[in-house]
Every structure is written in C-alpha cells, then in structure tokens.
Amino acid sequence: MRPQTARVVAVVALLACGIAGCAPARSSGPADRRGAAALTDAAVDLAVQAEPFRRQQSLLRWAEEELTHRCMVDRGFPQPYGPTAHGRDDTAWRPDLDARRIRGYGFTEAAPTADDQYPAGLPVTQRARYARALTGDRDHRASLRLSSGPEFTFSASGCLAEGRAGLYGDVMAAAKVSYVPQEAHNAIYGRIAQDPVMARALARWASCMKRRGHPYPSMEAARAAARHGPGGTDDARADRQFEVRTAVADAECALAADVPGAAESAGRRHAVGLTSEQRRDLNSATDLRAAALVRARELEEEQR
Known part of the structure; x- marks a missing residue:
C-alpha cells in the first residue's frame, strides 16, 4: 500500500471498496478446461463496478x-473525522455529478480539515506516539502479491x-478486497475502451459536449483543457469556474449518452477473458467484501 500519512481518512481511503452483495454466489459460466471456476455473478458485478458499487464502497470506507x-480514541488520540470526501469514486466512465459540481475534476486541492490539522497540533513529544498508534510497528508488516505480478x-x-x-x-483479507478487484478491472479496461458499444457511447458523448460548447474529441481532451484553463487569463477563479463547467458538462453528457451502461455491458462480455487465477482470486475477494458489508451495516445500525 502507499506510504502512510498523518490523515486517517486519506490513508484508509486506499481500502475503500464496493461490495458486490451478499446473495448466494451464482456462476456466470462453466469452468475453463484447466478446471478453474467461472466467475460468480457477484464477482462480475464487482469487476465491472456495477451499481450499487459506489454506495457500498462509501459505506465500507466509512466503517x-x-x-x-475508535482505536485511536482508545489510545488517547481523539482525532476528528468528518463525512467521506466528495468525488473519491468519481471516474470518467462513471461520473459523480454531485462531486463534479463541487470540485470539478479535483485539480485543486481541498482546504485542510480538522483531521488534517490534528497531528500538527499535537505537542512535539506526542507526535511519534501518535504515528506509532496509527501505523504500528515498522517491522510488523505484511505483503500481498497479485497473480499479475505487482506486490x-x-x-x-x-x-x-x-x-x-x-x-x-x-x-490480508482487507488487502485482497482492495487490490484484487482493481486488478481485474484494469485487466479488462483496455478491452472495454475498444469495444464497439463503448465507441458508440463515446461518440454520443462527444456530440453532446459539442452541442454544449465543449467540442472535445475525447474525455481525456476535456480534462486536459480544464486543467490548463480557458487561456488568456491568469485569473485562478476564472480557471476554477471553467474547470467546474467542463467537468459538469462532461458528467452530464456521459450520463445522457449512457457511458456507464456501455462500460458495464462491454465489461461483462470481456470479464470472461480474465485468467483462471484472476477469476479464482476475484471470486474469493467478492465473498470477503460481502461479509465486510454485513459488518459495516451492523456498525451503521449501532450508530443510529
């Protein structure tokens, strides 16, 4: 995982994940000739990040x-934390329209919050103890190697x-829930992007953007333009407004063109191309997520 930071919310976001659900697992197809199990329907949902992926992911992150x-409070560090940040699950093919209206594409960092400022506000003598309470013993670590190679x-x-x-x-279960579904999604991402269904959806997106005064040939081009601003001005406020307008138009056109639906449809077709090891690991990670979702909902009930 990436290096730990002082902010609890930012660090634990790394394991933020969607849950595929708790229904009994059903196979999406027969085992391959090497004997590896086919993906369950829930695992396919997770690979393509089918809704309610975002809502479930947010719940897991909160839990x-x-x-x-609670652990930090028990150790004497009542660090505050607020609601999960907007836009953490905002992606090009599955845009979060509410987040886009607030933060655009997120090129500008948000202002520091109380939990950001908490560690720096501690007495110098307590900061090392705080870091150890949060991240533990540097010599007590674990590792996970994915079937595709990364560790x-x-x-x-x-x-x-x-x-x-x-x-x-x-x-280890937490790491599998974090990284295995992302490995699967990354493996099929390129195939989704080249799928004819996706190509037609993106063409509709481009037409929509052009009608709205944003004649960009691709989502990447829209983001690049928003990052550099409208040009001819050094006004940061104007640049920010341009970013938000572009990001909102991008999201609204993606939804109007049903880019999320096209990505999901194409992804379901291409998920069968995952290796036997990826299918096995994804099925297992899906079950771990489902169990964690049950615990998260129980925790949510306790808070009410």
Missing part, C-alpha cells in the same frame, strides 16, 4: 474509518491495521 477512529506491502499493526481487521477479518 473502516470509524473503527480506526503491495502494508502495516500489520496499529490502528489502521486494527480498523481493517475489524471490518474484513484480517489485514
């Missing part, structure tokens, strides 16, 4: 942050680890 917060190392002690273990069962 992990809550458990981490991730992460804390196995401290409140971050305890929060993850409290939700997912242990830190």
Whole structure:
C-alpha cells in the first residue's frame, strides 16, 4: 500500500471498496478446461463496478474509518473525522455529478480539515506516539502479491491495521478486497475502451459536449483543457469556474449518452477473458467484501 500519512481518512481511503452483495454466489459460466471456476455473478458485478458499487464502497470506507477512529480514541488520540470526501469514486466512465459540481475534476486541492490539522497540533513529544498508534510497528508488516505480478506491502499493526481487521477479518483479507478487484478491472479496461458499444457511447458523448460548447474529441481532451484553463487569463477563479463547467458538462453528457451502461455491458462480455487465477482470486475477494458489508451495516445500525 502507499506510504502512510498523518490523515486517517486519506490513508484508509486506499481500502475503500464496493461490495458486490451478499446473495448466494451464482456462476456466470462453466469452468475453463484447466478446471478453474467461472466467475460468480457477484464477482462480475464487482469487476465491472456495477451499481450499487459506489454506495457500498462509501459505506465500507466509512466503517473502516470509524473503527480506526475508535482505536485511536482508545489510545488517547481523539482525532476528528468528518463525512467521506466528495468525488473519491468519481471516474470518467462513471461520473459523480454531485462531486463534479463541487470540485470539478479535483485539480485543486481541498482546504485542510480538522483531521488534517490534528497531528500538527499535537505537542512535539506526542507526535511519534501518535504515528506509532496509527501505523504500528515498522517491522510488523505484511505483503500481498497479485497473480499479475505487482506486490503491495502494508502495516500489520496499529490502528489502521486494527480498523481493517475489524471490518474484513484480517489485514490480508482487507488487502485482497482492495487490490484484487482493481486488478481485474484494469485487466479488462483496455478491452472495454475498444469495444464497439463503448465507441458508440463515446461518440454520443462527444456530440453532446459539442452541442454544449465543449467540442472535445475525447474525455481525456476535456480534462486536459480544464486543467490548463480557458487561456488568456491568469485569473485562478476564472480557471476554477471553467474547470467546474467542463467537468459538469462532461458528467452530464456521459450520463445522457449512457457511458456507464456501455462500460458495464462491454465489461461483462470481456470479464470472461480474465485468467483462471484472476477469476479464482476475484471470486474469493467478492465473498470477503460481502461479509465486510454485513459488518459495516451492523456498525451503521449501532450508530443510529
């Protein structure tokens, strides 16, 4: 996992994930000739990030942050944390329109919050103890290697680890829930982008954008233009307004053109192309997510 930071919310966001649901697993097809199980329907949903992916992902993230917060309070550090940040699950093909209206594409960093400022406000003598409470012993770490090769190392002690273990069962399960579905999604992403269904949806998106005064040939071009501003001005406020207008138009046109539906439809066709190891690991990660969602909902009920 990426290096730990002082901010609990930012760190635990790395394990923010969607849940595919708790229904009994059903196979989406027969096993391949090497004997590997086919993907369950829930695993396919997770690979293509089918809704309610975003809502479930937000719930899991909140639950992990809550458990981490409780652990830190027990250790004498009542660090505040607020609602999950807007836009964390905003993607090009599945835009979060509410987030776009607030933060555009997110090129400008948000102002520091109370939880950002908490560690720096501690007495110098307590900061090392705070860091150790949060991230644990540097020599007590675990690692996960994906079937495609990448290896991730992460804390196995401290409140971050305890929060993850409290939700997912242990830190290894938490890591699998974080990285395995993303590995699967990355594996089919290029095929989705080249799929004829997706190409037609993106053509509708481009036509919509042109009608709205944003004649960009691609989503990447729209983002690049928004990053550089309208040109001819050094006005940061005007640049920011241009970014938000472009980002909102992009999102609204993506939804009007049903880009999310096209991505999901294409993704379901291409998910069968995952390797046997990826299918096995994704099925397992899907079950771990489903169990964690049950625990997250129980935690949510406790808070009411």
